[in-house]
Amino acid sequence: MYIFWICLGMGMLIQPFVQKNSNLFFVLLFGLFGEMMLIHFFAIWLPINEIFYGANFLFASFIILIRFQTIKTQLKSCFAEWESWKIPIQILGVLLTTLILMQSATKPFIVDNETYYIQTIKWLNEFGLVKGLANLHFFFGQMSGWHLLQSGFNFGFISNSLNDLNGFMMLIFTFFSLHHLNRFFQSRITMDLFLGLIPVGNLFFFQFLSAPSPDLPVFLISQLIFYLFYKNFIDYQGEFKLLLLLVIFLIFIKITVLPLLILPLVLLIRHQLFKIEWRFMMLIALMSISLYFLKNYIISGYLIYPISIFSSLLNPDWKLSPEMAKFMMQNMKVDSLTGLDFEEIQRQSFFEYFKNWLLEPGLRSVFNKLIILLLLIFPIWIRKNKTLFWLYIYALVQFGVLYFTSPQYRFFMPLITGMSLYILAKLLLNNSKFVLPIFGFFGLIALIPLLFSINVSNIKNSNFMPDKLEPYRLRNVIVPANISLHQFEYEKVREGNFEYNSPIGETEFFWITGDGELPCVNQSMLEYFKKWYHVRPQLRTGNLEDGFYAEKINK
Template sequence: MFFIAVSWLYIFLASALVGLFIQQKLKLPFQALVIQCLGWFGIALLASIYALFFPLNGIFHLVLLSFVFVSGFIYKKEFLKLIQDLWKLFKHLKIGFKVFIGIISVLILAKCASAPYILDNESYYIQTIKWLNEHGFVKGLANLHLFLGQTSGWHILQAAFNFDFLYANFNDLSGYCLLWGNLYSVKLLNDYFKNPRQKSLLFFAAFPLLNVFYFSFIAAPSPDIPVYVISWYVFYLVFTHFEQISPKLLISICLLIYFLIFIKLTNAFLLLLPLFFFVQNFKRHQPVIPLFLISGVSTLVIICLKNIMVTGVPLYPISLFGSLFSFDYVLPAELQKFYYHTTQAFAYKLSPNQYAELNAWQLFWHWLSLPKLHGFFNKFVIVLSAVTPLFITKIAKIELKKSSWFLYIIGIFQLIILGLTSPQYRFFLSIIFLFISLISLYFLQHKKLISSLMVLSLIGVMIHTFFSFSLNSFTNNPFATQSSSFQLKQIVFPHKNSRYSFDYEHLFLDNLDYHSPKKNDFFWNTGDGPLPTVNKDQIHYFKDNFRYIPQQRGKDLKEGFYSKKLPVE
């Protein structure tokens, strides 16, 4: 816990000063959460450009520190104002909210220090970050492990902030992000308690009540947490400024959306929000259109460059435009299709063959009848989609109704898109939270109710943090049936980045020199193994079924990998 807290102080300093640089240059609204997010985005883009050529190691931090020192010298007054604003924010909180922030901060640190729970952490989070730290972007890395081709912007940022050259157990950026989400939501609730007539402040009221759910994600660098936090804030800005959104605020929203797209390409639908405002009031927003286009194109170029580097496909896992490139390390089309179809089928808990045999109506009913957590959220989003309009009609102020209907339509559009592609509940949770936010405007108007629910959420988070319990009632996944709990020895030293302690065997396949975890049944497992690590079962599967094996492009791992086609036996 202590080491994580210290690392967060540095992350705050670097993010704040880089964020201030962007905010001041673009003359955007001065708001602490926006400045932090802009700082994360700026550092992630800088790290991405750097990783095209070099590893994200200690030398990168010298580059980043140089930029931070220069920004600190130039924007000293603005930084002090930011600190003063945060102190005033905390100082003016009611005592109950101060206690809540204090407790939730300690609990977030404790959960981050405990063993990570998310299975994706063991399949590709750790390895993605380790590759970035040791080699930067590696050509054709997806040929070694399909998941390594995703390389989320959040993992690039985590690689920039995990200080592997100093200590091996920092992978807690998602917890830091969640802390900011709680701080801002409590600030808005505090404002509502002072002025209950401002119903729009309740849009963020449900955020701290869902901490029990978020806590499953924060011990690993899950890209889902920043998506939930930042998208909720974007929706809030649109909700509260729907009638009179300023050009500068619109650019802030655009940059936050670009960051979300950089984290997960599935967030591209959020571009509908700024596009609506540009079309609605073109004359007012015309002056910032060049900035909107330049920042958007720049983000897209960096996304494509890192994807081309790692997979040979610019919009991986989407195969669009993939045929334009003929690098020797391009992920073969057969493997791209396998990954895409497997991902689609996984949303329905089916094999690709089973998925292909069902029509759209059968798939929908199968999806709706899935057991446990998946089935719950699938049914829940359908119910929310049906009942949310009923509560929108009950919102008193007409301006809130307009913004509510607009956001509701955007949410339904995204659900339709996901339903036609990959309706995994993690992908549409941000829309569930949007609908919950709209319903909160009607339900959470009483101070005592809000206070009581916040106390209950804290109790739930405490249980989640300090006790380990079976999750058989929530999942059928044999690798995710037991939660992790905080241990006293983690007060200073956090748990290692992997939940497991695997032994690894050193294997060779032609010129591929790799490590495979022993005694594990998880097909995609890599854990915290030495580079390169890939499960030998996975190697044999693609060899037997597709006649492809990964090979090194040279003696140095930095030269990358390609898929070698074997002759038919």
């Protein structure tokens, strides 16, 4: 309810500048975007703690009070919309809501949550943006806008069990999808069915609900972006601002989706919108770029972490060492191929690399093959619908950027989801009697891992993660599971001028930090970089809030 309240207030503040007649779903998305911008700005100077929460609540409440009549009208419209749905769709809505709430209360099963999600959010709650934080653990430099947003909703000063942001995102998207699914049975429009089928991917999406993974909003919002582009390409319906805001929102969450800018640019040129929209474009571009660069500059000393573009222009004392930035770039490539180091990858020919990437073990292999198959067959539908041409061009550019930088299967999922849903929608368009059975089966199949312990040893992407998914437990109705999958014991270790907490016994997978008290980093990782790169983190002053710098040590 707190997330809904805050997003409602912030969304109502932003709505008149983007789309005056937008429904409640878009108001809440505007609220998430506005809240993320606010936290970016606030965290530059202050922690995201109880003072921020209190001020934020009062501000949102003030906006809600001012726009109460508009909100009242929108809520009535939502209830009227619900009552107009077909009974089976209403039942699906109740069942999916229950599953989302259950999954959100389970333990996270994402390795990145154990390496840096938990810790980056803790730093934000206790200190805000900390100079040179990437020197402590260079994964912390990957801090997503989604993590800043989560720091404003997790009540870290009260509990370490509240991870509801992804569940909230999934919930509002589910009802948005059901709205379009219901509308499809009246309109018989392909793109209504396209959006309506999003929950078909629940078995996959649900694995991202109980951790603040930035992947989930990218998976979901990208489908909305594809829909808006498709809808406005031939017959412009005044939604350029909405499309641009959502693209900027996703870039803030995950810089790997930068090629999405192709889509609003195509609309801008095709419909000659520059004279009309240039003020909005300049405002959102200036605000977004400034905050994004400033966030990266504070935590790493780089404007576009970890890329070295423009890095020679700025050399603060907390800047991540060039050796570590290079290692980070190499690590992104290494993560895509199991069992090979960077030098081995560099020695491979183009075709050797492609073959090894295609034949990766477990889920990686399945999704790597699937993205190639979809890119090969999708032109069949382009011949019949020229509107898809630019979406396909975007897909090729996005695939190329990812393939040559960090070709991890989850980065391809927005493309896989979009093309798969469109093909499925076309296949079901004239067979509507199968829509609800298929939706119900695939949408509700996510119940199985909630009820039974499922063995995932053959498909998990890290040996660090357990072999089985932990099912939902009744006690989670009252008390959600802890935000960390593992309950490590920690030891105090001194490194130069500061002490840190290191998980005991975790030496093989040394990126792990878990839910340790700040500052927390794995001793094995620090020792590795001291030995091979001759660098270690040190406090800039005697206080944690002043951050870290990289100290060169003797070989």
